[in-house]
Amino acid sequence: MKADYVWKNGEMLPWERAQVHVMSHALHYGSSVFEGVRAYEIREKSAIMCGPEHYERLLFSCKVARIPSPLSVGQWMEVTADTLRANGHRSAYIRPLVYRGLGPTMGLDGRGCPSEALLASMPWGAYLGEDxxxxxxxxxxxxxxxxxxxxxxxxxxxxxxxxxxxxxxxxxxxxxxxxxxxxxxxxxxxxxxxxxxxxxxxxxxxxxxxxxxxxxxxxxxxxxxxxxxxxxxxxxxxxxxxxxxxxxxxxxxxxxxxxxxxxxxxxxxxxxxxxGPVTRAIQEIYFGIMRGTHPDKWNWLTHVSVPARQGAPA
Ligand SMILES: Cc1ncc(COP(=O)(O)O)c(C=O)c1O
Structure with missing residues (x-):
């Protein structure tokens, strides 16, 4: 798992430079919220699946965990498109994360810690295997x-x-x-x-x-x-x-x-x-929408242009 760039706190950083401090609150207490989003290549563009829904849930998670999100749903969508473009990824697994960073004390109440944000994209096939x-x-x-x-x-x-x-x-x-x-x-x-x-x-x-x-x-x-x-x-x-x-x-x-x-x-x-036949019928529609062979009748996809890059996974 590796990509060229990771977006972190407003900057597109080379993968190796996207780091956190060892005393970050999240590392000790699990004080982070995240999403898993997928983008699929359709007709030489990238199509982000249910992007706004994922970022609305991210903001909901931020609210429950009381870790403020530095970005709105629209801004998260822009950062997603920017990161896909920076990495040359049309088809990717996308991981946005908001976490409590390094604060003034070690206490469990981490609300004094800065809220940090990152977004990574990476190529990723079928989670439990293609078969x-x-x-x-x-x-x-x-x-x-x-x-x-x-x-x-x-x-x-x-x-x-x-x-x-x-x-x-x-x-x-x-x-x-x-x-x-x-x-x-x-x-x-x-x-x-x-x-x-x-x-x-x-x-x-x-x-x-x-x-x-x-x-x-x-x-x-x-x-x-x-x-x-x-x-x-x-x-x-x-x-x-x-x-x-x-x-x-x-x-x-x-x-x-x-x-x-x-x-x-x-x-x-x-x-x-x-x-079974029901699973198969549902898969046919679901994967058909992701492959662009079935109409996206519920508007789940946000299409983003990602120029092809030599040597980068599309
Ligand atoms: C515990 C758990 N349940 C269910 C899901 C499936 O959710 P979604 O379809 O939004 O990816 C996920 C993945 O995010 C999960 O982590």
Missing amino acids: ALVQGVDVQVSSWRRSGSGAASTLAKIGGQYVNSQSIVMEARDNGMSEGIALDGNGLVSEGSGENVFIVCKKEIFTPSLSSSILCGITRNCVMRIARDLGYTVTEASVPREMLYLADEIFFTGTAVEVCPVRSVDRMPVGNGQR
Whole structure:
């Protein structure tokens, strides 16, 4: 993972010079908020997927964490386009981050620390592998519960909360699985370490509701729109764990993972263990929009011109 430039606090810095002080508050206490955004190459331009929605959520996370964002939604969009151009990236994973920097004291209340901001872009393929999008992934129900229920603000993407996500994914990988699905504090299905979960039972689609300690995923919202447009009933529900074993189809959604089928849970095949027709129909529309082969009927894409650069990944 490397790019030529990282935008930091108003400057486009060479990758090596984009550094933080070791005594920065965020490094010690997880006081950062971030987003994961994707841009796709469409007709020799870069198309940023749901950019304004991501930056609205970033500002929401800033509010919850009480770390002021130095930029507005529009300014974040401009910085995104500038960084894609500086790096010559048309297709990229984009990582904006706002964090508490080096302050006058070491205390937990870091509101005296400066609010710093950065944005990086990098080439990144399918999060769980290209094959996974067709073959599906093996997952386990995590022994780690999703932090939430008043102890963590799962609706906000706050850096420190992702230690919980790391425990979920590391345990799953140690057990030979691609990912873990965590239950919430009440034992209901919550989400993956960095993905929302959808369950298809007898052609009806269910996904855990916002009260199950999930992040309100932007891809989740897109997929609900696509599914309803295709005529499916989608219900945000309290999802008991057993539904994972009874489901005909399960799939993950997320900016990184996109729309990815799950083929087994706790070593039990989901349906017949192959990507099902509902997952496939939703993938066709989702990836069609990202590739520019399906109309962007909900205006999810912001097109940005990024001149081709020799030697740089497009
Ligand atoms: C914990 C968690 N759940 C779900 C998601 C999916 O959200 P989105 O579709 O907005 O990327 C993410 C990724 O940001 C995440 O970190």
